[in-house]
Amino acid sequence: MPIKVDDVIQLLCHLSQEKGMKAAVKHSAQGALLAGATALLGGLVGGPPGIAVGGAFGGLLGAWMTAGQFRPVPQILLELPPAEKKKLYDEAMVILSHLDWTDITRLTLLVMRNASLQQNLEAWLISFLSEVLGAKIQYI
Incomplete structure (x- = not known):
């Protein structure tokens, strides 16, 4: 899997952990x-x-x-199959395409310093988890 896909997944894991996001994928x-x-x-x-x-x-x-039955969103993201991770990456890049980054540290720093970008990514991630995975989101 390309490094950039892994970087974006790691960014989404970091963001969802910072926001205290949990999701129930089944039974919601x-x-x-x-x-x-x-x-x-x-x-x-x-x-x-x-x-x-x-x-x-x-x-x-x-x-x-x-x-x-709620699990941390980072755990759910890391357990996604490669095709779903690629789909996440492709859709996240619409939001992140204007950023210039070479590694996960730089990408995380750029996003975490920009509250508006964090909000956009968080809203998109919630939408993705709800629509694609049928998850119900909860904050801890």
């Missing part, structure tokens, strides 16, 4: 589906108040289902 959709299903069931049984009670109960149950 199941928790949301459970919350919706219990709200529907509550509405059928108890009308409008039943929707509120069912939604609250389902939300708590869904949160319990996904508890403990």
